[in-house]
Amino acid sequence: MGIDATVFERGARVGGIWTLEDRPTAAYPALHLITSRARTELAEFPMPPETPDYPSREAVGRYLEDYVEHFGLADRIRLGCEVVRAGRAAEGGWELELAGGESEVVEALVVASGHNDAAKLPDPPYPGAFAGRQLHALEYPGADPFRGERVMVVGMGNSAMDIASELSHHAARTLLSVRRGSWIVPKRLLGRPADQVVKPWSAVHVPWQIRQPVAQALLRMTVGSPERLGLPAPRRGLFQDHPTITDTVPSRIAHGAITPVGAIDRFDGGAVRFADGRSEEVDAIVWCTGYRVEIPFLDPDVVGTDPEELPLYRRIMHLDHDDLLFVGLMQSTGSALPIVERQAQIVAERLAGRWAPPPGPEMRAECAARRKRSVRRWGDHGRPTMRVDFDGYMHELAGELEAGRARA
Numbered sequence: 001m002g003i004d005a006t007v008f009e010r011g012a013r014v015g016g017i018w019t020l021e022d023r024p025t026a027a028y029p030a031l032h033l034i035t036s037r038a039r040t041e042l043a044e045f046p047m048p049p050e051t052p053d054y055p056s057r058e059a060v061g062r063y064l065e066d067y068v069e070h071f072g073l074a075d076r077i078r079l080g081c082e083v084v085r086a087g088r089a090a091e092g093g094w095e096l097e098l099a100g101g102e103s104e105v106v107e108a109l110v111v112a113s114g115h116n117d118a119a120k121l122p123d124p125p126y127p128g129a130f131a132g133r134q135l136h137a138l139e140y141p142g143a144d145p146f147r148g149e150r151v152m153v154v155g156m157g158n159s160a161m162d163i164a165s166e167l168s169h170h171a172a173r174t175l176l177s178v179r180r181g182s183w184i185v186p187k188r189l190l191g192r193p194a195d196q197v198v199k200p201w202s203a204v205h206v207p208w209q210i211r212q213p214v215a216q217a218l219l220r221m222t223v224g225s226p227e228r229l230g231l232p233a234p235r236r237g238l239f240q241d242h243p244t245i246t247d248t249v250p251s252r253i254a255h256g257a258i259t260p261v262g263a264i265d266r267f268d269g270g271a272v273r274f275a276d277g278r279s280e281e282v283d284a285i286v287w288c289t290g291y292r293v294e295i296p297f298l299d300p301d302v303v304g305t306d307p308e309e310l311p312l313y314r315r316i317m318h319l320d321h322d323d324l325l326f327v328g329l330m331q332s333t334g335s336a337l338p339i340v341e342r343q344a345q346i347v348a349e350r351l352a353g354r355w356a357p358p359p360g361p362e363m364r365a366e367c368a369a370r371r372k373r374s375v376r377r378w379g380d381h382g383r384p385t386m387r388v389d390f391d392g393y394m395h396e397l398a399g400e401l402e403a404g405r406a407r408a
Helices: 057-070 158-167 200-205 208-222 248-254 337-351 360-378 390-407
Strands: 007-009 077-079 083-088 094-098 103-106 109-111 133-136 150-154 173-177 258-261 264-268 271-274 279-281 284-287 324-326
Touching (some): 150 158, 150 279, 173 248, 200 390, 248 258, 324 337
Parallel strands (some): 109 324, 133 284, 150 284, 173 258
Antiparallel strands (some): 094 103, 271 279
């Protein structure tokens, strides 16, 4: 679009959580995508045809580095350059304070820093003291350090499933502590990647309330219910909560390699006592309890005290600062990358003057209506303000592109 754009990246390599830089990220070493290649790759730069349906962390990291090389972006990216604060500049725009002490003034600021970087642990902590070692999934180094130990993984999300499955091949005993159930979806269903079973047209135009009972019946016939594995029953429908994507955990439970246990009640030295009264001796705990949303370089008067609740028009435009835009600050039911690509197109066209937002009251009304719909579907927990339905949101952004061009 002819825009003089600069990326400030605190890491030594590109890739965000998928970086191949040797530092801990939410993408632990054994991680593979839970969305299929065809539903994850960027439209303007498809993954190589030999890429498997569910690429590894290494493959995704290389793909993002190849993207930079293919489009000649390296000169636009300042690696090892952390923004510690961004505030309004006296002459307009934004003044960036960098970790090295320098400052930069820019006309517009795009926040694309992700939201899986700050570990979230139980708050308040469980009663008692645990004598073993504890770490969050963010710090998980792989299974080797736990060889021969009794390890408990806490959580029912995708990180918990992956980590428990890997540990079960190395640890002497692997426990999976689950407080709240969710639907388990295999990576392949009816002979194809599970996220390709329903066509995007149906996902957009057939209400989720109609699709949900059909999808749940299919899962019960092909996978069975989580309760048959000793896991809690899901509290909400398949399309009303984030499902767990795994092929391996049901098999490892069936083989006795993973033992499901219930919610934690308290710690007692080397023992963990559970809400059902049972007790287990444990050497280590891996907390797979999610992440806090933090944007530490922006003041609370800009993003609020809880950035999870920050209202954004179409999850892109700040309502009070028309030169502050966001890419990726959403919680998708599918992949993030195609959404980021489409958000970035709107951002670029906005900065180039080809796309214009609606009036402020209309943007605020849209944000309020979006949150209301989100809470009605997903409940008031699990980042309802950030939640988007992948196919519906992609369709929405395509329409927004056209509407904004007409307004411009």
